[in-house]
Amino acid sequence: MQWLIKARGRTTQPLTKSEFDQLRHQLDRYIQLNHSDCMDLALAACRLYPDTGLGDCFTIGVGLFFDVPVFTLNQKHFERIPSIRLYKPANYTMLERD
Numbered sequence: 034m035q036w037l038i039k040a041r042g043r044t045t046q047p048l049t050k051s052e053f054d055q056l057r058h059q060l061d062r063y064i065q066l067n068h069s070d071c072m073d074l075a076l077a078a079c080r081l082y083p084d085t086g087l088g089d090c091f092t093i094g095v096g097l098f099f100d101v102p103v104f105t106l107n108q109k110h111f112e113r114i115p116s117i118r119l120y121k122p123a124n125y126t127m128l129e130r131d
Contacts (some may be wrong), residue, residue: 035091058085070098071094071098071099072094073094074089074093074094074097075090075091075093075094075095076090076094076100078090078093078094078114079111083108084110085110086110089105089107089110089111092105093110093111093114093117096111096117096118097114097116097117100118101118101120102118102120103117103118103120103122104118104119104120104122105119106128121122
């Protein structure tokens with residue numbers, strides 16, 4: 034939504050109200066990652082593991098709620114979640130940070 038608001042507020046060629054509404058309604062058809070059940074899972078992870086950052090907790094919530102594998106180079110906060118599935122591509126070791 035933030036980029037829509039910025040695009041609408043441009044001084045040159047701003048979006049019209051109908052264009053803005055059309056784009057906004059188009060976005061309404063996509064899955065919303067801030068689903069309340071997804072957020073509840075993220076909050077549970079935050080409470081269970083307070084040393085895990087908010088972004089990681091949100092990623093954990095999304096991964097668990099949608100039952101999708103999570104790709105991360107920092108697995109220490111994810112490996113301790115029993116039901117999370119982690120995605121490791123074949124070249125994972127080449128991607129790892131030092």
